[in-house]
Amino acid sequence: MGCVIGLIIGCAHDRVIMSDLLIELSCMQDWPGAQETVQEILKGKVVILCDNSPEALILPGNFSSFMESSEDWYHRFEMASFLRILRYLAVIMATVLPGLYLAVIRFHTQILPSALILSFAEAREGVPFSSVVELIFLELAFELIREAGVRVPGSLGNAIGIVGGLVIGQAAVEANLVSPIVVMIVALTALGSMTVPNEEFAAAFRLVKYGFLILGGYLGIYGIVLGVYLVIGHLAGLISFGIPYLVPFIKKEQKGSRGEGVMRVPLRKRVLRPLYAREEQKIRLKRKESGS
Numbered sequence: 001m002g003c004v005i006g007l008i009i010g011c012a013h014d015r016v017i018m019s020d021l022l023i024e025l026s027c028m029q030d031w032p033g034a035q036e037t038v039q040e041i042l043k044g045k046v047v048i049l050c051d052n053s054p055e056a057l058i059l060p061g062n063f064s065s066f067m068e069s070s071e072d073w074y075h076r077f078e079m080a081s082f083l084r085i086l087r088y089l090a091v092i093m094a095t096v097l098p099g100l101y102l103a104v105i106r107f108h109t110q111i112l113p114s115a116l117i118l119s120f121a122e123a124r125e126g127v128p129f130s131s132v133v134e135l136i137f138l139e140l141a142f143e144l145i146r147e148a149g150v151r152v153p154g155s156l157g158n159a160i161g162i163v164g165g166l167v168i169g170q171a172a173v174e175a176n177l178v179s180p181i182v183v184m185i186v187a188l189t190a191l192g193s194m195t196v197p198n199e200e201f202a203a204a205f206r207l208v209k210y211g212f213l214i215l216g217g218y219l220g221i222y223g224i225v226l227g228v229y230l231v232i233g234h235l236a237g238l239i240s241f242g243i244p245y246l247v248p249f250i251k252k253e254q255k256g257s258r259g260e261g262v263m264r265v266p267l268r269k270r271v272l273r274p275l276y277a278r279e280e281q282k283i284r285l286k287r288k289e290s291g292s
Contacts, residue, residue: 044273046058
């Protein structure tokens with residue numbers, strides 16, 4: 001097909017060529033993924049660029065790298081750590097919240113205060129559908145609005161997403177098709193999925209939430225626990241080019257922090273590069289010995 005594929009390996013021996021290449025990549029203003037690509041190269045990863053393709057393939061891939069953003073390295077470590085924690089909480093909310101809501105209101109109402117139970121019951125008064133059908137209906141309606149907003153060109157797409165969500169949500173509540181609390185659950189779930197920096201990575205959570213929704217709606221909290229066990233067990237068994245997918249959560253790090261994971265350590269403490277870096281270039285910061 002006449003496709004030209006370029007292979008860029010981080011931590012190259014020829015640092016002059018690598019530095020020139022990184023400068024050229026970072027100056028690509030019309031490529032939105034340029035900063036992320038340069039960031040992964042500096043970590044020692046392999047980047048595959050294909051001619052006439054706007055996407056770059058980065059390997060190996062792991063869970064924590066998809067939750068990082070290039071802006072994390074421009075903030076102080078306190079703020080960057082706070083944003084990372086917020087993203088992880090948002091991912092949990094986007095995946096488990098609908099199923100957890102169904103599990104609580106259908107099977108485990110005893111864990112809620114009496115005033116909150118009465119508020120939920122009053123909000124659902126007059127709704128003809130079950131809570132599972134109600135939540136699935138609104139989730140699919142929001143996905144339809146999101147897909148329509150992506151396909152419409154220009155700023156009109158954003159307007160369709162905002163106005164369409166408001167109009168459909170308000171109309172559904174006034175017609176007693178859904179309860180107001182379900183609209184809030186769907187909105188919080190959508191906001192949680194939008195906080196993930198990688199859009200392709202966030203699409204996985206948009207699908208997994210339906211599995212948790214069914215498990216929580218028909219098995220209660222036991223279904224939620226079963227779903228969490230299955231998802232974590234599957235992710236723990238994945239290997240990306242010899243590197244565990246859940247590194248550094250399932251693999252003990254050597255002495256000297258790499259700054260991966262949930263917390264971002266200060267730059268002066270990032271002594272080692274990630275596990276996939278070359279053996280002779282594991283040390284990121286080499287301190288000068290006294291007297292030298």
